[in-house]
Amino acid sequence: MDLNNSNDAVARRMAAMVDRISGMKNNDEYYYNMPVSELRGGSKVIVHGREMGMYASYSYLGLVGHPRINKAAQDAVSRYGTGTHGVRTLAGTLVLHGELEDTISEFKQAEAAITYTSGYVTNLTVVSTLMSRGDYVFSDKLNHASIVDGCMMSGAKFRRFKHNDMDSLERMLESAPADAAKLVVADAVFSMDGDIIDLPKMVALCQKYNAWLMMDEAHSLGVLGKTGRGIEEHFDMWGSVDIKMGTLSKTIPSVGGYVAGKKDLITYLRHASRAYIFSAALPPAQAAAANEAFKVILDEPWRVEKLNANTQQFIGGLKARGFDTMLTETAIVPVLCGADETAYAVTRHAQKNNLFVLPVVSPAVPVGLARLRATVLASHEEKDIEYAMDVIAESGKEIGII
Numbered sequence: 001m002d003l004n005n006s007n008d009a010v011a012r013r014m015a016a017m018v019d020r021i022s023g024m025k026n027n028d029e030y031y032y033n034m035p036v037s038e039l040r041g042g043s044k045v046i047v048h049g050r051e052m053g054m055y056a057s058y059s060y061l062g063l064v065g066h067p068r069i070n071k072a073a074q075d076a077v078s079r080y081g082t083g084t085h086g087v088r089t090l091a092g093t094l095v096l097h098g099e100l101e102d103t104i105s106e107f108k109q110a111e112a113a114i115t116y117t118s119g120y121v122t123n124l125t126v127v128s129t130l131m132s133r134g135d136y137v138f139s140d141k142l143n144h145a146s147i148v149d150g151c152m153m154s155g156a157k158f159r160r161f162k163h164n165d166m167d168s169l170e171r172m173l174e175s176a177p178a179d180a181a182k183l184v185v186a187d188a189v190f191s192m193d194g195d196i197i198d199l200p201k202m203v204a205l206c207q208k209y210n211a212w213l214m215m216d217e218a219h220s221l222g223v224l225g226k227t228g229r230g231i232e233e234h235f236d237m238w239g240s241v242d243i244k245m246g247t248l249s250k251t252i253p254s255v256g257g258y259v260a261g262k263k264d265l266i267t268y269l270r271h272a273s274r275a276y277i278f279s280a281a282l283p284p285a286q287a288a289a290a291n292e293a294f295k296v297i298l299d300e301p302w303r304v305e306k307l308n309a310n311t312q313q314f315i316g317g318l319k320a321r322g323f324d325t326m327l328t329e330t331a332i333v334p335v336l337c338g339a340d341e342t343a344y345a346v347t348r349h350a351q352k353n354n355l356f357v358l359p360v361v362s363p364a365v366p367v368g369l370a371r372l373r374a375t376v377l378a379s380h381e382e383k384d385i386e387y388a389m390d391v392i393a394e395s396g397k398e399i400g401i402i
Contacts, residue, residue, distance in 0.1 A: 031347055057375055059251070062377050069289050097115065101115055173211060174209070189224065195327040212242045212243065215231055215241045217244065254286045322393075323402055355388055
């Protein structure tokens with residue numbers, strides 16, 4: 001295949017991306033896929049031989065490298081080896097997988113749970129398994145790409161309501177046929193903005209219009225609720241969410257995704273969702289690490305408390321310095337920059353001052369809303385957070401955005 005053929009649409013798309021990346025690298029604006037050679041306590045990393053403060057991590061409770069979790073993974077490798085030799089349905093399910101799913105269902109106060117090999121795959125397969133042609137699925141406009149892809153794959157009527165706008169959602173629910181199967185799906189905490197879905201109103205609408213409710217808790221597990229159990233605990237609305245989806249690769253320092261809910265739901269997914277039937281199981285080490293991580297969260301409640309304190313310090317401090325952090329209430333803190341070039345410039349200054357933070361630019365966010373997408377962790381110390389805010393503020397003043 002000639003990649004220089006300008007008449008080939010695939011080649012043109014590839015060339016456009018390659019040209020954009022080359023331009024970013026030439027302008028010292030490319031900070032993605034950075035080579036991290038060492039993690040130090042979760043809050044610091046070694047990049048190109050330099051120690052940098054980590055403000056782009058999803059390890060919200062600082063559990064990466066936790067001794068108990070590491071030991072659980074090592075013990076699993078010693079007992080089971082490094083792989084699972086096939087799909088669980090045919091090759092057998094390790095006892096370890098069952099233990100993990102029991103732990104998840106207890107943590108989420110659900111009857112049962114099922115695990116998949118990634119969070120992306122979980123959303124993709126669950127939505128497309130549950131919904132079909134003639135059904136209706138309603139998705140928040142800012143939902144994660146995996147939800148959008150699952151909605152499109154399902155073949156259902158796909159409706160996107162205005163971000164966190166329950167009036168917009170109700171108008172769409174009202175216009176759908178009363179006898180049609182309906183699913184409402186949303187992020188619990190939005191990954192680019194850090195704000196929280198209005199769960200009480202969404203639950204009321206789902207009950208009014210007889211719709212299933214699915215919550216993606218990728219960024220709320222370990223973050224929301226007194227004990228970090230997520231959005232139902234945050235609003236004291238246990239049992240209000242039908243499909244409790246989450247990932248095992250953010251607060252939980254492993255890999256994979258899960259769904260917790262009623263036993264019938266989980267039985268159906270275990271025998272109908274293609275990503276479970278046709279994908280190999282989680283490797284033993286990853287299943288064991290995830291299983292132990294849930295237990296550590298409950299055994300060390302100070303982590304959730306520390307994360308909340310650090311979040312307030314970070315958001316409050318950035319606002320006091322003049323930054324717009326949008327509507328965030330959580331550990332995801334957008335630092336609004338405006339133009340893409342401005343976000344690159346702030347990032348460049350931060351990186352040169354040993355602050356690992358990254359820009360999010362168009363088309364990932366709308367033009368004019370480029371930002372630093374900073375995250376704060378329970379493992380950050382107060383003085384480190386102050387340093388990070390000072391570095392960002394220095395650049396903001398130089399550029400003129402504060």
